[in-house]
Amino acid sequence: MRVEVLGAGIVGLTVADELVRRGHDVTVVDPRPALGASYAAAGMLSPTAEVWYGEEDLLRLGSASLRMWPELARRLGVELRQHGTLLVGYDAGDLQQVDRQVELLTRHGHDAQLLDRAGVRDREPALARVTGGALLPEEASVDPRAVCDALLARVPLVGVPRGADVTVVATGTSLPPPFSGLVTGVRGEILRLRTDDPPLRTVRGWAAGEPVYLVPRGGGGLVLGATSERHDGPPVVTAGGALRLLAAARQLWPALDRAELVEGTARDRPATADGLPLVGPSGVDGVLLAAGHHRHGVLLAPLTARLVADHLEDGHLEPVLDPRRAMEGVR
Numbered sequence: 110m111r112v113e114v115l116g117a118g119i120v121g122l123t124v125a126d127e128l129v130r131r132g133h134d135v136t137v138v139d140p141r142p143a144l145g146a147s148y149a150a151a152g153m154l155s156p157t158a159e160v161w162y163g164e165e166d167l168l169r170l171g172s173a174s175l176r177m178w179p180e181l182a183r184r185l186g187v188e189l190r191q192h193g194t195l196l197v198g199y200d201a202g203d204l205q206q207v208d209r210q211v212e213l214l215t216r217h218g219h220d221a222q223l224l225d226r227a228g229v230r231d232r233e234p235a236l237a238r239v240t241g242g243a244l245l246p247e248e249a250s251v252d253p254r255a256v257c258d259a260l261l262a263r264v265p266l267v268g269v270p271r272g273a274d275v276t277v278v279a280t281g282t283s284l285p286p287p288f289s290g291l292v293t294g295v296r297g298e299i300l301r302l303r304t305d306d307p308p309l310r311t312v313r314g315w316a317a318g319e320p321v322y323l324v325p326r327g328g329g330g331l332v333l334g335a336t337s338e339r340h341d342g343p344p345v346v347t348a349g350g351a352l353r354l355l356a357a358a359r360q361l362w363p364a365l366d367r368a369e370l371v372e373g374t375a376r377d378r379p380a381t382a383d384g385l386p387l388v389g390p391s392g393v394d395g396v397l398l399a400a401g402h403h404r405h406g407v408l409l410a411p412l413t414a415r416l417v418a419d420h421l422e423d424g425h426l427e428p429v430l431d432p433r434r435a436m437e438g439v440r
């Protein structure tokens with residue numbers, strides 16, 4: 110089949126790569142490849158740390174996609190850090206957040222080990238000031254920029270559409286009509302640092318109620334994120350956003366003061382009305398969507414690729430992601 114994938118972010122590129130692997134004639138269209146939300150993303154593969162009550166479908170789908178990452182990372186030759194995520198709370202109120210998260214996860218059969226202050230310090234000595242936490246051993250992380258670079262080397266890319274049998278729309282927050290109203294932008298501001306003393310694993314925590322995460326990379330790189338704010342202006346890093354992130358991170362990780370501040374980036378996450386992505390037939394002939402991944406684009410990329418390819422080949426559909434649920438009343 111001749112397939113055009115609109116959007117060279119991690120979702121569009123992973124879809125395109127899967128279709129190429131299955132022998133389809135694929136072109137990716139993007140005048141500015143890999144510079145959208147994937148460029149900002151920290152790359153947490155966190156189906157358990159980043160879900161909440163009412164998001165059990167995301168937990169199930171995210172866990173399925175996490176299981177696909179080792180094979181994808183191996184094939185692309187990118188590092189997959191598999192040290193789990195440490196959830197931490199700075200004060201007693203923050204620790205209640207950790208307890209609630211652990212309660213949710215254990216109820217659904219996921220591994221989550223509660224730790225006292227000493228248990229956290231044993232695993233991450235630099236987290237000197239936290240009250241306690243929990244280890245989520247299943248979780249991992251990748252560098253989305255490295256993933257996109259590897260994918261861009263494997264799929265044909267053009268700047269403008271040429272026409273095909275099927276179009277897959279994977280353009281993040283900028284969906285074309287008639288789909289444009291299906292997602293809204295949720296700004297995420299994120300900082301990149303370099304340090305001699307990074308944590309080993311992803312740390313996700315709350316500091317006096319402020320959520321924050323630290324995702325280590327090889328070579329002393331550390332990604333600190335992220336704000337989350339609905340807005341209709343251009344995504345820029347604000348002084349207030351950066352201050353909030355730095356203040357929260359410093360409470361958990363005092364060594365922040367010595368880290369080099371390398372970069373600030375802001376992008377919009379594409380959020381849907383019901384919090385679930387739109388993957389599958391759009392209701393418009395010949396057009397599929399792979400969109401609306403909000404906080405989970407990196408995590409859900411391999412599952413999305415499989416779902417899109419399976420749908421093209423045999424009509425398979427994941428019912429809760431069927432985009433037509435959101436199209437009622439749009440056309």
Ligand code: GLY
Pocket residue numbers: 151153159297334335378403404405
């Ligand atoms: N998944 C991380 C974020 O959305 O900030």
